[in-house]
Structures are given as structure tokens and as C-alpha cells.
Amino acid sequence: MDVTIFGSGYVGLVTGVCLAEVGNNVLCIDIDPKKIELLNSGGVPIFEPGLEELIKSNREAGRLRFSTDAEAGVKHGLFQFIAVGTPPDEDGSADLQYVLAVAKSVAEHMDSYRILVDKSTVPVGTADKVAKVVRDTLAKRGVDTEFDVVSNPEFLKEGAAIEDFMRPDRIIVGTDNPRTGELLRALYAPFNRSHDRLMMMDIKSAELTKYAANAMLATKISFMNELSNIAEAVGADIEKVRVGIGSDPRIGYQFIYPGCGYGGSCFPKDVRALEQTARGLGYEPQLLHAVEAVNFRQKEVLFDKIKAHFGGDLTGKTIAVWGLSFKPNTDDMREASSRVLMESLWDAGAKVRAFDPVAMDETTRIYGERPDLDLAPDAMSALEEADALVIVTEWAQFRSPNFQSIKDKLKHPVIFDGRNAIDGRLASSAGLSYYSIGRLPLIPD
Ligand code: UDX
Numbered sequence: 207m208d209v210t211i212f213g214s215g216y217v218g219l220v221t222g223v224c225l226a227e228v229g230n231n232v233l234c235i236d237i238d239p240k241k242i243e244l245l246n247s248g249g250v251p252i253f254e255p256g257l258e259e260l261i262k263s264n265r266e267a268g269r270l271r272f273s274t275d276a277e278a279g280v281k282h283g284l285f286q287f288i289a290v291g292t293p294p295d296e297d298g299s300a301d302l303q304y305v306l307a308v309a310k311s312v313a314e315h316m317d318s319y320r321i322l323v324d325k326s327t328v329p330v331g332t333a334d335k336v337a338k339v340v341r342d343t344l345a346k347r348g349v350d351t352e353f354d355v356v357s358n359p360e361f362l363k364e365g366a367a368i369e370d371f372m373r374p375d376r377i378i379v380g381t382d383n384p385r386t387g388e389l390l391r392a393l394y395a396p397f398n399r400s401h402d403r404l405m406m407m408d409i410k411s412a413e414l415t416k417y418a419a420n421a422m423l424a425t426k427i428s429f430m431n432e433l434s435n436i437a438e439a440v441g442a443d444i445e446k447v448r449v450g451i452g453s454d455p456r457i458g459y460q461f462i463y464p465g466c467g468y469g470g471s472c473f474p475k476d477v478r479a480l481e482q483t484a485r486g487l488g489y490e491p492q493l494l495h496a497v498e499a500v501n502f503r504q505k506e507v508l509f510d511k512i513k514a515h516f517g518g519d520l521t522g523k524t525i526a527v528w529g530l531s532f533k534p535n536t537d538d539m540r541e542a543s544s545r546v547l548m549e550s551l552w553d554a555g556a557k558v559r560a561f562d563p564v565a566m567d568e569t570t571r572i573y574g575e576r577p578d579l580d581l582a583p584d585a586m587s588a589l590e591e592a593d594a595l596v597i598v599t600e601w602a603q604f605r606s607p608n609f610q611s612i613k614d615k616l617k618h619p620v621i622f623d624g625r626n627a628i629d630g631r632l633a634s635s636a637g638l639s640y641y642s643i644g645r646l647p648l649i650p651d
Pocket of ligand 1: 363364467470532
């Protein structure tokens with residue numbers, strides 16, 4: 207089938223490449239000529255495991271092309287995917303200008319039936335707005351042709367996006383037109399093999415499903431983070447509590463890991479956007495508000511522990527930071543806990559020596575060169591001249607470090623583990639003080 211994807215960002219690229227991989231003829235459109243040039247010369251603007259290889263093989267097979275030509279895009283595909291960004295407005299609600307601009311551009315160039323598929327995470331009611339823009343633009347042009355708008359939210363985890371697309375838990379198709387629904391079913395058939403994972407529903411329910419999923423997952427994390435603070439206060443071990451409650455299948459083991467807060471492009475933004483949607487409709491969403499507030503506070507927990515350990519004064523201290531991306535296997539630093547920590551450290555007069563396996567360029571892009579930030583070439587070099595070590599992102603390579611070398615390198619033998627990622631008993635028996643989340647610190651005699 208012929209498919210056009212508007213937006214060659216994270217979601218658009220993954221969608222495009224996976225649809226091409228199963229044999230569709232995919233044209234990806236982006237307004238950024240630099241991005242398209244890069245993609246056309248074999249480069250990939252983002253880091254996502256497996257993406258580069260798939261782009262390469264599908265381009266070579268002629269099933270995947272990139273262009274800035276919106277008109278060619280509209281002419282090409284029966285399916286017109288909208289996978290552009292919906293950045294938060296100042297009040298946290300999603301900014302729809304890019305989504306609606308794509309809708310307008312599709313309507314400006316279409317002469318026959320097209321299906322506009324909303325992949326971007328958009329507030330409930332956006333499909334109606336997209337349909338209105340298309341209708342108005344077609345009317346202005348005096349063109350009388352049919353179209354449909356479908357809500358088809360993505361559920362891709364960064365770092366596992368290709369796998370999530372190829373083997374989805376569910377495929378949500380929101381449509382008011384059963385015939386269009388069947389066309390989407392055909393498009394998704396290769397990803398819907400072992401049993402039927404495609405759920406057809408009305409458009410608004412599909413739009414809300416995406417927010418509901420992310421809000422529920424964020425709630426699980428904030429709940430555990432709140433519990434971790436209570437565990438510390440009462441002298442319990444949150445990791446034991448986690449296993450204790452996870453064994454109840456109604457609760458489950460997944461997504462109940464305490465830590466120094468959730469980040470990324472989805473949870474923070476989507477929880478806030480849903481909150482705004484509800485508020486805009488006159489409903490005050492108390493739970494969503496609390497989920498966000500707990501997360502905000504949780505991102506400060508590491509700084510508070512470091513400050514307390516050093517008697518309230520961090521002036522002139524150098525803190526080694528391992529892990530800068532918001533989670534392992536991505537270079538994405540949007541809403542990353544590392545940023546809150548580093549900015550607090552800088553405000554307190556401390557220096558940072560940081561290492562991340564892939565997010566170093568991103569760190570430089572965000573912060574530029576600054577005297578209080580050194581980027582180390584590897585994890586152990588980050589400890590040179592450092593007073594303490596903080597683990598913010600649980601990259602696999604940080605999980606089993608040489609504790610003796612850490613102790614020898616640090617000026618003060620102390621580790622703050624924001625993800626409960628390492629074995630604190632080993633750290634402590636090597637003579638390091640060990641602070642983690644939701645457990646009492648281990649301080650050697
Ligand atoms: C998320 C959803 O998982 C995905 O389905 C949706 O489509 C987009 O948003 P992503 O943002 O890529 O995906 O990351 P995810 O792996 O879900 O992690 C989000 C954040 O939560 C990370 O900062 C992670 O460290 C944190 N987290 C996750 C916890 O603190 N504890 C957990 O138990 C799980």
C-alpha cells in the first residue's frame with residue numbers, strides 16, 4: 207500500500223520504516239530540509255536501536271523515501287499519517303499548530319479520497335479539528351472529495367520503539383467509519399498476527415486511550431516514589447515492598463520501580479496535557495495533579511541527599527554524574543532527572559563531571575560549553591577529582607562497577623544511586639557510603 211508520513215521525527219521515522227519493512231511503499235515528508243538531506247544521505251537524526259539499519263535496507267529496496275515536497279506526499283499515499291510534534295503550550299496543553307498545518311496541507315493538495323491518520327499524541331477532540339480544517343480548505347478550493355480522519359495513537363517506548371511497532375501489545379484504531387477501519391486493519395495485518403490485537407473504537411475513546419495509558423503508568427511510578435519516601439521515613443526497604451506488592455497479579459511487577467523521577471517526551475507532557483483538557487472542561491483532576499507534583503519533587507531527592515551528606519554546603523565540590531538521558535538506550539534528555547540535578551548542583555556552587563554512553567552530544571547541545579560542566583570520556587574518568595558519584599540513569603554498564611576503583615578515585619567515598627541500580631552491600635563492603643531511593647543509607651563503620 208502507498209503510505210505518506212508527515213513528520214520525520216521519532217514517531218514518524220519508526221512508523222515509516224516499520225511500514226516499509228513489511229512491504230509498503232512509504233514516503234516520509236518533513237518541512238526541515240536539513241533533516242531530509244541527512245536522511246537522504248544515509249544519516250539518522252535520532253538514536254534508536256535498529257532504526258539506522260532498517261532505514262538503510264528499506265531505502266536500498268526502494269520502499270522508503272524522504273522528501274520536503276508536501277504535494278508529492280499528498281499525491282502518494284492513500285494513508286496520510288500525521289506524526290508531527292505536539293509541544294506543550296505555556297499552560298501545559300498540547301500545541302496543535304503543526305498537526306493542523308499538516309491537515310491543511312493535505313487538503314490543499316488532495317484530489318481524491320485520503321485517510322488522515324493521527325499518530326501524534328493529541329488531545330481528545332483533535333480529530334474533529336483536523337476534519338474541520340480539511341473540510342474548510344477543500345471548500346475554499348471548491349474541491350468535492352471524501353476523506354476520513356482516524357485516531358491511531360502510538361505506544362512506542364524509546365529504546366524499544368521498533369520492537370513495540372513490530373510486535374505491539376495493541377493497535378488502537380479510532381474511527382466513525384467501519385470501512386476506513388477495515389483499511390487500517392489491512393495496513394496493520396502484518397503486525398497483528400498471533401491473535402487479534404487491533405481494537406476498533408470511536409475516535410474520542412481512541413484519543414483518550416493514549417493519555418489514559420501514559421497517565422496510568424506515570425501514576426504507578428509516582429505512587430512508588432511517594433511510597434519510597436515513606437519507606438525511608440519509617441525505616442523500611444522499598445525494594446522489599448516492591449516485590450511484596452508486585453506478587454499480587456492485580457498489581458504486577460512492571461512499572462513499579464522507584465527512582466529519581468520519570469522524564470521523557472511522553473509522561474510529563476501527557477499528564478499535564480490531560481490535566482489541562484480536564485480543567486478546560488470544568489473538571490479538576492486531583493490525582494493527575496498529584497502525580498505530576500510527586501514527580502517534580504522526586505527529581506530533587508538526589509540533590510537533597512547529596513546536600514545533606516555534605517553538611518548543607520556544596521560550594522566548590524565536584525560531583526560525578528553517571529547517566530544523563532532520561533532512561534537507558536536513548537540519547538533523549540527531555541525532562542531528564544539529570545537536568546534537574548545538574549542545575550541544582552550548579553546553583554549550589556558545585557561542578558559536574560558527567561558521563562553518558564550516548565547522550566553527551568545532546569548535553570552539549572542543551573548546555574553548551576560551561577566551566578562547571580566537564581564531560582568525561584568514560585565512566586571511570588568521570589570520577590577524577592570528584593567528591594562523590596551519582597547514578598541518575600541505569601545504563602547496564604553502570605550496574606556492576608569496580609567498587610574498589612571507585613573508592614580509590616573519589617575524594618569522599620560515597621555513591622548516590624538514583625535508580626537502585628547497583629548492589630549497595632558490595633559498595634558498602636568496599637568502604638563506600640551508599641545512598642539509594644526508599645532505603646536507609648549504608649554507611650560503613
Ligand atoms: C512511554 C510509554 O512507556 C510508552 O508506552 C509511550 O508510548 C510513551 O511513553 P518512554 O517515554 O519511551 O515511553 O519511556 P518509559 O520506558 O516508559 O520510561 C519513562 C520514564 O519512567 C523513565 O524516566 C523511566 O526511568 C521511568 N520509570 C519507568 C520509572 O521511574 N520506574 C518504572 O518502574 C518505569
